[in-house]
Amino acid sequence: MATFLINKTLGKSGSYERTVAASKYRQEGDYFVFYADASMTKKVLTVKAELVSTIDTE
Secondary structure, three states, rough: OOOEOOOOOOOOOOOOOOOEEEEEEEEEEEEEEOOOOOOOOEEEEEEHHHHHEEEOOO
């Protein structure tokens, strides 16, 4: 499982920031969905795409 850093490298105050442990993620319509398993059946986090500027791997 990887650790994904959402908007952590922006350094802007007031922006959405989150660290999440997940196997995979993908964009589904207006959302980024992070999954706990490789088969993408167990969702860990769902984030509105408009809030996400960067997704980095730790």
